[in-house]
Amino acid sequence: MAQGTRRMDLGDFQQLIEKMYSHKDRERGAAGTFLWLMEEVGELAAVIGERADEASKQDEFADVLAWLATLANVEGVDLSDAVQAKYGRGCPGCGGMVCVCDAKP
Amino acid sequence: MAQGTRRMDLGDFQQLIEKMYSHKDRERGAAGTFLWLMEEVGELAAVIGERADEASKQDEFADVLAWLATLANVEGVDLSDAVQAKYGRGCPGCGGMVCVCDAKP
Numbered sequence: 040m041a042q043g044t045r046r047m048d049l050g051d052f053q054q055l056i057e058k059m060y061s062h063k064d065r066e067r068g069a070a071g072t073f074l075w076l077m078e079e080v081g082e083l084a085a086v087i088g089e090r091a092d093e094a095s096k097q098d099e100f101a102d103v104l105a106w107l108a109t110l111a112n113v114e115g116v117d118l119s120d121a122v123q124a125k126y127g128r129g130c131p132g133c134g135g136m137v138c139v140c141d142a143k144p
Numbered sequence: 145m146a147q148g149t150r151r152m153d154l155g156d157f158q159q160l161i162e163k164m165y166s167h168k169d170r171e172r173g174a175a176g177t178f179l180w181l182m183e184e185v186g187e188l189a190a191v192i193g194e195r196a197d198e199a200s201k202q203d204e205f206a207d208v209l210a211w212l213a214t215l216a217n218v219e220g221v222d223l224s225d226a227v228q229a230k231y232g233r234g235c236p237g238c239g240g241m242v243c244v245c246d247a248k249p
Binding site for chain 2: 046047048049050052055056058059060062063069070073076077080083084087088093096097098100101102103104105107110111114115116117118119120121122123124125126127129130135136137138
């Protein structure tokens, strides 16, 4: 993984997106927001499939994460709590900090 | 947005997923990892559409974010750097910390 020098707390990012876009998000609702998320997922698929340059890939990962945070805001889900609860104590399948599940190869 | 009490740095989460799953992820590759991400996106759509309980929604958001982090690991993209670069200085469209773009209603 590329090693970044900047830090971004997941909760802070979700709140940044909330502040930036929530006035539009609430009106659009969950289904409409999901459509935008899917558009960005499609663009991410494109840059991966095309083996695009690093900047383009970074750009599309950012957009998918921003729309996922937007959808979480609309649904009232705290992403930081969500990942802590599910992955903070180890793999949900086997409990290990290094997964040894047979499932999901 | 629900207010969580725990903190999760985005880079730390990506490294947690790297440690937990990278031995499988490298072998599976980007295309196979994208398939798993899509399965989780489908499950997220289901719980939103069904207006499922908060715990179920939290669970599915966590899985989508975990598979997005997995895909970012396979592609060598730092999610924290990515969102900082694109959203850290304001909306990519209008530059505002509160978006006033006409696009993307």
